[in-house]
Amino acid sequence: MDILLQQIINGLTTGSVYAVVALGYTMVYGVIQLINFAHGEVVMIGAMVAFAVIAALAGSALPPAVIVLAGVLAAVPACMLLGYGLERIAYRPLRHAPRLAPLITAIGMSIILQHLALLVWGRNPIAFPQLIENPSYGIGGAAISGVQIAIIAISLLMMGGLSWLVYRTRFGIAIRATAENVHVASLMGVNADRVIAATFVIGAALGAMAGVMYGSYYGIAHYTMGFVLGLKAFSAAVLGGIGNIPGAMVGGLLLGLVEALGTGYIGDYTDLCRWPGAAEGGWMGERCADGAHFVLFGSNYQDVFAFLMLILVLVLRPSGLLGERVSERA
Amino acid sequence: MARALIEVLNLEVHYGGIAAVKGVSFAVEEGEMVCLIGANGAGKTSTLKALARLLPSRGEVHYGAERIDATPPHELIPRGLALVPEGRGIFARLTVAENLAMGAYHRSDKAGIAADLKRIHGLLPRLRERSAQVAGTLSGGEQQMLAIGRALMGRPKLLLLDEPSMGLAPLMVEKVFEVIRTVAAEGMTVLLVEQNAKLALELCARGYVMESGAITVADTSTNLLADPRVRAAYLGE
Numbered sequence: 001m002d003i004l005l006q007q008i009i010n011g012l013t014t015g016s017v018y019a020v021v022a023l024g025y026t027m028v029y030g031v032i033q034l035i036n037f038a039h040g041e042v043v044m045i046g047a048m049v050a051f052a053v054i055a056a057l058a059g060s061a062l063p064p065a066v067i068v069l070a071g072v073l074a075a076v077p078a079c080m081l082l083g084y085g086l087e088r089i090a091y092r093p094l095r096h097a098p099r100l101a102p103l104i105t106a107i108g109m110s111i112i113l114q115h116l117a118l119l120v121w122g123r124n125p126i127a128f129p130q131l132i133e134n135p136s137y138g139i140g141g142a143a144i145s146g147v148q149i150a151i152i153a154i155s156l157l158m159m160g161g162l163s164w165l166v167y168r169t170r171f172g173i174a175i176r177a178t179a180e181n182v183h184v185a186s187l188m189g190v191n192a193d194r195v196i197a198a199t200f201v202i203g204a205a206l207g208a209m210a211g212v213m214y215g216s217y218y219g220i221a222h223y224t225m226g227f228v229l230g231l232k233a234f235s236a237a238v239l240g241g242i243g244n245i246p247g248a249m250v251g252g253l254l255l256g257l258v259e260a261l262g263t264g265y266i267g268d269y270t271d272l273c274r275w276p277g278a279a280e281g282g283w284m285g286e287r288c289a290d291g292a293h294f295v296l297f298g299s300n301y302q303d304v305f306a307f308l309m310l311i312l313v314l315v316l317r318p319s320g321l322l323g324e325r326v327s328e329r330a
Numbered sequence: 331m332a333r334a335l336i337e338v339l340n341l342e343v344h345y346g347g348i349a350a351v352k353g354v355s356f357a358v359e360e361g362e363m364v365c366l367i368g369a370n371g372a373g374k375t376s377t378l379k380a381l382a383r384l385l386p387s388r389g390e391v392h393y394g395a396e397r398i399d400a401t402p403p404h405e406l407i408p409r410g411l412a413l414v415p416e417g418r419g420i421f422a423r424l425t426v427a428e429n430l431a432m433g434a435y436h437r438s439d440k441a442g443i444a445a446d447l448k449r450i451h452g453l454l455p456r457l458r459e460r461s462a463q464v465a466g467t468l469s470g471g472e473q474q475m476l477a478i479g480r481a482l483m484g485r486p487k488l489l490l491l492d493e494p495s496m497g498l499a500p501l502m503v504e505k506v507f508e509v510i511r512t513v514a515a516e517g518m519t520v521l522l523v524e525q526n527a528k529l530a531l532e533l534c535a536r537g538y539v540m541e542s543g544a545i546t547v548a549d550t551s552t553n554l555l556a557d558p559r560v561r562a563a564y565l566g567e
Contacts, residue, residue, distance in 0.1 A: 170431070170435065173424065173428050173431055173435075174432070174435060176424060176428075177421045177424060177428075180424070181419060183384050183403070183415075183419075184419040185421075185432070186404045187382060187384075187403060187407065187412070187413050187415070187419075188407060188433060188436070188480075189406075189436030189484070190404055190432075191402075191404045192404070
């Protein structure tokens with residue numbers, strides 16, 4: 001098996017999910033300079049709603065594709081409503097408050113949503129019933145599954161759709177104008193409240209899709225899944241330049257790749273038995289006898305890479321890869 | 331006398347506890363071109379911002395038959411009130427074409443928008459040449475032209491202009507004022523705020539002089555240009 005190609009495929013899969021989630025952070029930040037820390041929980045709720053619907057319908061006579069579609073069609077509007085509600089109830093009243101207030105509110109909303117999910121769905125993960133066969137295709141010594149192909153394709157489609165909306169439509173121009181100067185945009189007749197609410201709703205819809213995809217990739221949905229996923233997607237948004245839409249896409253894919261490659265190779269490279277001179281009569285000779293391994297950092301260090309990258313970006317290029325303005329505010 | 335398109339009564343603007351505008355009253359009639367002159371910090375910009383509802387204010391603002399002193403800012407341009415803000419306020423990351431499209435955001439008459447774009451391209455040919463360029467890369471004068479062109483795309487009845495000459499080279503100021511003159515000659519009602527009193531008074535029929543948040547003199551431009559107080563304070567004589 002070709003490990004490099006395999007990890008690239010895996011990285012593109014998770015990376016495209018990170019990218020879609022990162023768009024939710026970056027769009028909201030671009031317009032109101034708020035880091036919506038509850039966005040990861042919106043993604044989680046999307047996965048939970050979809051999985052609950054799918055699990056409930058799993059025993060029925062409906063064709064599997066219809067069941068999955070029903071799950072998605074329940075999750076997306078639920079999350080859009082949630083995104084709208086968050087903005088309306090939690091953030092809009094604080095629009096003119098000091099910047100720390102909405103940030104703390106965002107963290108509070110994140111905790112509330114997590115515990116609501118705990119109350120509704122319990123502490124056990126919801127498993128994704130194996131409804132649709134997940135075939136595996138071999139390419140160049142690696143394998144790509146049907147789910148992976150679907151995730152990458154759907155993510156790319158959504159990113160393309162969002163780019164079209166933001167860069168090619170009248171409303172998209174209004175979103176970018178509002179992001180640049182909300183007062184002048186209002187002089188042009190743009191209702192800022194509507195644009196801001198729209199960015200939350202669009203971000204939440206993307207988040208719901210991401211939640212369903214992420215859940216089906218790992219086969220489970222859980223009330224805590226939004227936390228680390230959210231932090232990673234946020235790191236991806238910062239990596240690409242927070243507030244920058246193409247940046248979030250590039251940042252997400254890059255983060256997924258770094259994470260997958262790092263996870264794929266960290267075990268090999270930190271296996272002391274593979275270090276020259278360590279085994280074969282060296283200082284590790286005894287422990288490495290009979291082809292044994294002595295791995296310092298295994299693939300359970302997966303989550304380290306995203307945050308290492310976040311730290312590196314913040315130190316070396318705080319405005320992100322594609323970001324033009326360094327934010328002094330967040 | 332024509333009826334007033336905008337009438338302001340006892341307008342007050344406060345920043346925290348500090349009064350920037352202390353109860354000013356004035357009116358601009360339809361088709362008129364009026365200027366508001368005064369030194370830096372006299373409250374001219376605050377007055378315009380309050381009219382465009384970008385600043386909270388007290389007092390009455392009548393626009394046509396309506397009161398607009400509690401109207402949200404985005405509902406003003408559909409009524410025909412446009413402000414070209416101080417410092418131009420162009421969208422620097424949008425292209426010139428997108429900036430102009432934003433000017434017509436509230437309109438849905440595609441044919442009318444296309445016709446207005448053509449007219450504005452004729453009036454300001456530089457904007458056509460630089461259509462696809464990101465607005466932030468334009469020169470200061472071109473940015474001012476864009477800000478005016480964008481406001482005109484909204485087909486306003488009343489154009490509020492805040493310091494259009496600010497930061498521009500004399501030659502460019504000449505061009506900007508030429509455009510304003512053309513627009514006014516076509517019947518647009520204009521309220522012009524300027525620090526450059528001579529330029530403003532030569533362009534407008536009437537003027538108000540603002541000092542420390544209050545209007546101290548109101549007269550025709552001819553009289554103001556001859557007024558020794560105005561000459562001493564604002565015309566550098």
